[in-house]
Amino acid sequence: MKVPSSQFLYRFAGAEFNEATGELLVDGRPVAIEPLPARVLLMLLQHPNEVVTKDELFESVWDKRITVDNVLANAITKLRKALGGVAAGCLRSVPRIGYRLTGRVERVAVGSVPLSPLPLEAGMAVPGRSGWSLRRPLGDASSSRVWLAEHGKLGHRRVFKFAVDAQSLRALKREYMLYRLLQRELGEHPGFAAVVDYNFSDQPYFLECVYGGEDLLAWSDGGARLTEMPLKERLALFVQIAGAVAAAHRVGVLHKDIKPRNVLIDRDGDAWRARLTDFGSARALDAERLRAMGLTAMGLTVTQGIDPEVLSGTPLYLAPELLSGEPPTTRSDIFAMGILLYQVVAGDLRRPMASGWQRHIVDPLLVQDIDSATQGEPEHRLASAIDLVHRLSTMDERRAAAEAAAHEASVLQTLKLREQRRALQRPWALGGAILLLLGLGLSLWQLQRERTALHAAELSQRQAHRVTEFLVQDVLTTPDLFKSAQGRPRSMFEVLHHTATAAGDRFKDDPRAEAELRRHVARLYQRMLSTNDALRQFDRAIELLNASARTARDRAKVLEMRLERAELLFEMNEHDDARRELDRIQGLVGGADLESGAELSFLVQRARVSRALAETRWDEALVEARGLKARADRTPHLDAELRNTAWRLLAQILWLTDQPEAAETLLKENIADSAVAANEAAIAMARAAIFRAAQHRDAKRWAPAHAILVQARERLTQVPVPSLLHIAYIDSDRGHVFKGEEQMQSALEQYQKAAHGFGATLGLDHQWTRVTLKNQGDAALGEGRFEQARHLYESNRTWFNANATGGRYPPLDIHLAAAWNRTGRSSDALDLMATLLAERHDDLAKGEGIMLHMAQAEHALALVQLGRRAEGLPLLRRAAHSIRMSPKGEVRPRWFWDRYRSELPDLNH
Numbered sequence: 001m002k003v004p005s006s007q008f009l010y011r012f013a014g015a016e017f018n019e020a021t022g023e024l025l026v027d028g029r030p031v032a033i034e035p036l037p038a039r040v041l042l043m044l045l046q047h048p049n050e051v052v053t054k055d056e057l058f059e060s061v062w063d064k065r066i067t068v069d070n071v072l073a074n075a076i077t078k079l080r081k082a083l084g085g086v087a088a089g090c091l092r093s094v095p096r097i098g099y100r101l102t103g104r105v106e107r108v109a110v111g112s113v114p115l116s117p118l119p120l121e122a123g124m125a126v127p128g129r130s131g132w133s134l135r136r137p138l139g140d141a142s143s144s145r146v147w148l149a150e151h152g153k154l155g156h157r158r159v160f161k162f163a164v165d166a167q168s169l170r171a172l173k174r175e176y177m178l179y180r181l182l183q184r185e186l187g188e189h190p191g192f193a194a195v196v197d198y199n200f201s202d203q204p205y206f207l208e209c210v211y212g213g214e215d216l217l218a219w220s221d222g223g224a225r226l227t228e229m230p231l232k233e234r235l236a237l238f239v240q241i242a243g244a245v246a247a248a249h250r251v252g253v254l255h256k257d258i259k260p261r262n263v264l265i266d267r268d269g270d271a272w273r274a275r276l277t278d279f280g281s282a283r284a285l286d287a288e289r290l291r292a293m294g295l296t297a298m299g300l301t302v303t304q305g306i307d308p309e310v311l312s313g314t315p316l317y318l319a320p321e322l323l324s325g326e327p328p329t330t331r332s333d334i335f336a337m338g339i340l341l342y343q344v345v346a347g348d349l350r351r352p353m354a355s356g357w358q359r360h361i362v363d364p365l366l367v368q369d370i371d372s373a374t375q376g377e378p379e380h381r382l383a384s385a386i387d388l389v390h391r392l393s394t395m396d397e398r399r400a401a402a403e404a405a406a407h408e409a410s411v412l413q414t415l416k417l418r419e420q421r422r423a424l425q426r427p428w429a430l431g432g433a434i435l436l437l438l439g440l441g442l443s444l445w446q447l448q449r450e451r452t453a454l455h456a457a458e459l460s461q462r463q464a465h466r467v468t469e470f471l472v473q474d475v476l477t478t479p480d481l482f483k484s485a486q487g488r489p490r491s492m493f494e495v496l497h498h499t500a501t502a503a504g505d506r507f508k509d510d511p512r513a514e515a516e517l518r519r520h521v522a523r524l525y526q527r528m529l530s531t532n533d534a535l536r537q538f539d540r541a542i543e544l545l546n547a548s549a550r551t552a553r554d555r556a557k558v559l560e561m562r563l564e565r566a567e568l569l570f571e572m573n574e575h576d577d578a579r580r581e582l583d584r585i586q587g588l589v590g591g592a593d594l595e596s597g598a599e600l601s602f603l604v605q606r607a608r609v610s611r612a613l614a615e616t617r618w619d620e621a622l623v624e625a626r627g628l629k630a631r632a633d634r635t636p637h638l639d640a641e642l643r644n645t646a647w648r649l650l651a652q653i654l655w656l657t658d659q660p661e662a663a664e665t666l667l668k669e670n671i672a673d674s675a676v677a678a679n680e681a682a683i684a685m686a687r688a689a690i691f692r693a694a695q696h697r698d699a700k701r702w703a704p705a706h707a708i709l710v711q712a713r714e715r716l717t718q719v720p721v722p723s724l725l726h727i728a729y730i731d732s733d734r735g736h737v738f739k740g741e742e743q744m745q746s747a748l749e750q751y752q753k754a755a756h757g758f759g760a761t762l763g764l765d766h767q768w769t770r771v772t773l774k775n776q777g778d779a780a781l782g783e784g785r786f787e788q789a790r791h792l793y794e795s796n797r798t799w800f801n802a803n804a805t806g807g808r809y810p811p812l813d814i815h816l817a818a819a820w821n822r823t824g825r826s827s828d829a830l831d832l833m834a835t836l837l838a839e840r841h842d843d844l845a846k847g848e849g850i851m852l853h854m855a856q857a858e859h860a861l862a863l864v865q866l867g868r869r870a871e872g873l874p875l876l877r878r879a880a881h882s883i884r885m886s887p888k889g890e891v892r893p894r895w896f897w898d899r900y901r902s903e904l905p906d907l908n909h
Contacts (some may be wrong), residue, residue, distance in 0.1 A: 215272070263340075320376050514544055613653070629649075689712030751775045
């Protein structure tokens with residue numbers, strides 16, 4: 001049987017070259033061209049707009065047999081002369097490297113050349129490989145013949161891929177060189193069918209490969225076998241395939257032909273092993289890797305247009321951009337994987353993906369994953385194969401998170417309905433605010449009761465009555481408590497701020513009562529992680545009590561407040577100020593008092609624990625925390641809340657020092673049947689988890705950071721009254737981890753949840769809500785959702801500029817310009833960056849200057865997109881080079897480099 005090999009007519013810059021006949025037309029007139037220059041031209045036409053090295057030309061045109069000096073230079077001179085005029089101008093020399101043909105090249109198939117037959121039959125010996133016999137053909141390969149062979153004595157099985165023409169020989173060479181690249185960069189990766197040997201010197205040419213099993217289509221009988229497998233096993237099998245694709249992408253190799261026939265399945269012990277095979281259509285993204293290995297890039301670069309053989313063989317898996325003539329990218333491989341994932345989950349490897357495909361997938365998370373991988377526009381598609389691997393590998397975790405989110409939504413809806421019912425009966429009722437403020441009142445009442453019991457009452461019955469009267473009359477029933485200026489319900493943070501503001505008017509004549517109230521307001525701010533507000537309340541409380549102190553107890557209470565303030569400073573990383581304050585207070589208290597059972601000495605020791613924690617001296621913190629718990633246990637009349645903090649603090653440090661079992665045991669003893677204590681314990685562990693996860697994140701240890709945060713979130717959602725604020729904090733930190741891994745879609749989802757949580761508890765205008773919304777914009781930008789990013793930046797820009805030093809927050813402005821540049825508003829981006837560079841040049845240039853270079857890059861890109869290319873391109877190249885040379889430039893947002901490389905094709909990614 002003769003196998004046809006297509007040949008092509010190439011058109012460029014008014015010239016035409018017919019590969020089949022060797023004829024050259026320039027401006028419609030035939031031009032004589034010698035054979036060697038014609039072969040050089042063909043090589044350049046096959047790799048337009050890419051540098052073809054001299055070594056590649058020597059190998060392809062002269063088969064490395066150079067007998068005359070300057071033979072390549074002579075051929076190039078003759079070629080330029082034959083092309084003449086405009087076409088000759090497209091042929092560019094690249095000094096000391098090679099040549100490049102620039103401009104648009106069209107390619108049209110013009111027929112086929114008959115090829116010599118390759119007589120292969122079952123039972124015959126493998127040509128050139130003694131001891132091996134052909135058993136049966138495999139697959140449906142069209143450009144080569146693939147056979148299963150077996151060793152007569154050893155019984156080993158191998159796969160031989162034979163080349164039947166020059167085109168299939170090039171495919172075999174491409175596959176061999178790419179396998180060497182994969183092996184060099186990844187070692188013996190289990191996800192690829194290994195190449196054992198090759199013969200490229202004598203006919204028949206072949207590759208010898210390890211037998212990796214049957215192809216997925218044959219193994220599964222079209223998918224019937226898959227339907228018998230549990231979904232979890234099917235996903236595990238697919239994750240192996242996606243992992244191999246991710247590994248190939250990581251070292252710069254595109255597969256370009258992902259389909260069931262190119263996946264091999266074989267036994268691996270009691271499990272199945274999937275391997276990716278057939279890199280005959282693949283390409284290398286980075287020729288430098290090949291040159292570093294001593295390999296040429298022959299046949300590895302992408303050609304303009306689409307290979308007809310690929311189109312005719314696997315149209316089902318082709319991304320839409322390939323059909324429109326765009327070059328393949330990692331995202332076109334991801335599209336093919338999305339189709340394959342759909343087929344594997346649906347249990348039908350022959351089913352095309354058509355409208356209504358979602359009906360065949362029952363799991364909403366899988367619907368989401370398949371949809372993300374098969375978006376028609378590549379910029380909206382999953383950005384990397386590792387994103388898909390991570391999503392599928394964490395299905396249980398994601399499902400639990402989705403269920404938790406649904407539970408939270410249900411709880412919030414229930415609370416909302418309850419509040420609405422209360423509102424009909426009592427217009428002054430506001431669920432979250434009432435709970436918070438009643439908690440404040442109860443705290444003050446308990447304090448008064450305990451102080452009276454100890455015969456050291458500092459809050460009289462009159463003061464307690466005034467506090468209660470204040471909460472009811474000035475806070476809970478005030479008309480503007482329930483609606484903000486925008487007409488929406490106030491957040492708990494806004495209610496607390498209203499309380500702090502109103503306290504000054506109510507207690508003008510009673511500074512000690514106001515001081516005690518502000519102390520408790522400060523604690524509530526601190527619990528809500530609003531440290532700056534907490535610090536202001538502590539400062540005001542200390543000022544008030546200092547000015548009105550009458551007794552030794554008043555002065556002791558001032559020291560207690562200063563100690564709490566010092567602990568807050570440690571939490572805010574103001575370590576120097578906190579240490580100085582702690583040392584001063586210890587000097588005032590004295591060693592004898594530290595051995596007493598007084599509350600003041602307890603707070604001194606607790607502050608020492610906070611100091612050791614802040615300075616990450618874990619062993620010292622553990623010793624101090626054990627001593628603190630012992631002090632609490634032997635002090636019979638110690639405030640119950642202080643006693644609980646001693647237990648929780650010790651449990652927190654045990655957890656931080658990798659003693660989770662001891663921490664859990666301690667917490668169980670502490671919380672008993674108390675819902676409040678259970679909530680506080682969960683919050684304490686959550687804060688420890690956030691700290692520990694941040695350490696892993698800073699060291700780029702993503703997996704343990706994920707695990708810690710997921711466990712902490714689960715704990716928070718299981719307590720009687722979940723802390724939505726701390727859940728939001730963990731969601732935000734999970735967003736940071738995903739962003740560090742460049743899993744922007746997952747980061748976007750986490751930031752969205754975090755922003756909702758912060759908004760519900762702290763209010764829209766709180767710093768954490770606004771910063772999280774900005775982070776959400778960054779993730780949307782990184783995911784290619786430029787309109788969403790633009791909206792988030794524009795809606796938050798006024799707040800950031802109002803709260804930033806100098807009235808402008810440069811990072812947001814630069815990212816807003818990036819979003820504008822990518823949504824057709826380059827004129828706005830140009831004006832914004834011109835103003836920023838003029839006003840804040842010196843600030844942007846601080847440190848590594850990364851912000852300055854990014855602003856310059858967006859300014860230059862705006863110039864280019866507005867048609868001022870001659871002015872903009874040199875500036876863009878300079879800015880991109882500066883970012884690449886900066887240590888911080890190693891963290892390169894995908895949106896940043898993808899867009900700049902489209903304008904600077906030679907930009908080293």
